Amino acid sequence: MSEPVLIERRTVEGAPDPQGPVQWIVINREERRNALNEEVVRTIDRGIREAVEGGQVRAIVITGAGDKAFCAGADLAKNAKGFAFAVDYSRPKHYIVDLFKRLQECTLPVIARVNGHAMAGGFGLLCACDMAIGADDIRIGTTESKIGMTPMMILPYMLRVLPPRKLQEMCITGEQFTAQDALDWGVLSYAVPRAQLDEKLQWLLARTVDKSPTAIRLGKQAFNATRDMGLREALEYAQAMVPVMSSTQDAKEGMAAFQEKRPPNFTGN
Template sequence: MSEPVLVERRGAVLWITINREERRNALNEQVVRTIDKAIADAQSGGEVKAIVLTGAGDKAFCAGADLAKNAKGFAFAVDFSRPKHYIVDLFKRLQECTLPVIARVNGHVMAGGFGILCACDMAIAADDIRIGTTESKIGVTPMMILPYMLRILPPRKLQEMCITGEQFSAQDALDWGVVNYVVPRAELDAKLDWLLARVTDKSPTAIRLGKQAYNAMRDMSLRESLEFAQAMVPVMSSTEDAKEGMAAFQEKRPANFTGN
């Protein structure tokens, strides 16, 4: 039996591939926990500069929870004696991840898979994919993924998506800010490589502090975020990468960032 998640280093990039093509890359506890661990290991290792999250094949990025009988997909495998759920652990991991996480949206994205897409930092999608939160068609609402959708989608479109359970196009995802780029399927990996090149040559320290600041400020008032920003400027400026970046600029040479 093949592994349900493939974890592979490609240079400075860690690829995480949900490898359940026959189940449209649906989620279960093993899949979610494996993704969670892979992200945690990448952060602690110090060698990875970016993470790519994708699905096997070309039909689905992720179809959400596995709804097959006895599959124990997360939507229906709730133990009320254990209120902390493993999908929430993954969302928290993505929220706290200091590495850029890019979704390579190679196929349709539904339900919980759409939540994972919204939790990534950036996304590139093939132009023939469909997106949707189809939970209302089976009598539930996308509760677990709603916190991330609220941060990404326009409110009216979010309500329409959740209430109708209908599917929308890649162009809709681009127009709503769910993905950064939409390209023909044949150009998906070339566009991904282009984006990764723009990410991995930057300071890991600047990205790490920037992501922390972004996630913190998003939950603050304007006044709080301004106070936080002015406190962070001297911290950021004191890093080795900041000093190297300034020296490289003044000396008109490429910077040699070390992540310190």
């Protein structure tokens, strides 16, 4: 029986050497349209944690197997293990909430390779990534209203990405939308013909992995923090973070490399 999630490290085509690898996390349930259950979610969570803790990985790619579905959301089959809508009241945290918190705290750039349709929880997973490249024939949606539910646990991320009225329409009607819609709303960073999906992904990865890991780490922290602040609080936070950033080894190396007109050698310190 194949593993429900494949985790492997790959090099980036076209990136200058030496660069750290990229952690690929592939939902490997093509026969179930890469649907989520507890085992899948916890393995994705573990893959993200291992990439961050290892100290060598420069980026994470999340995708699905095959070419039909990025992720269809929760596995609704009667025999599904770890039914996503079940809650154990003796445990305060749901495994899907744990994954979204892991993504929120992840210090590495996370890119969704949207190889197929992204529905319900799969659409929430897409929204939780930092960047996303999709094939231009995919469809997106939150279809929970069709089964008497609403996309409760993915709503916080969707609210941060989608225009409110379009999100409300999506949640109420349960209808699907196109890749062009996703591009127009900022859900996808890029939408390309399917044959060009991996070429465009490698292009984006090459532009990512040669940058300062420290700048990305502190930048993601600042992005997530200031997004939830008022303007005055955000300005105070930004003012305090500037000397923190400038004191890092990567900042000093970046400035020296700029002045000496040479490529920087970032170490992530």
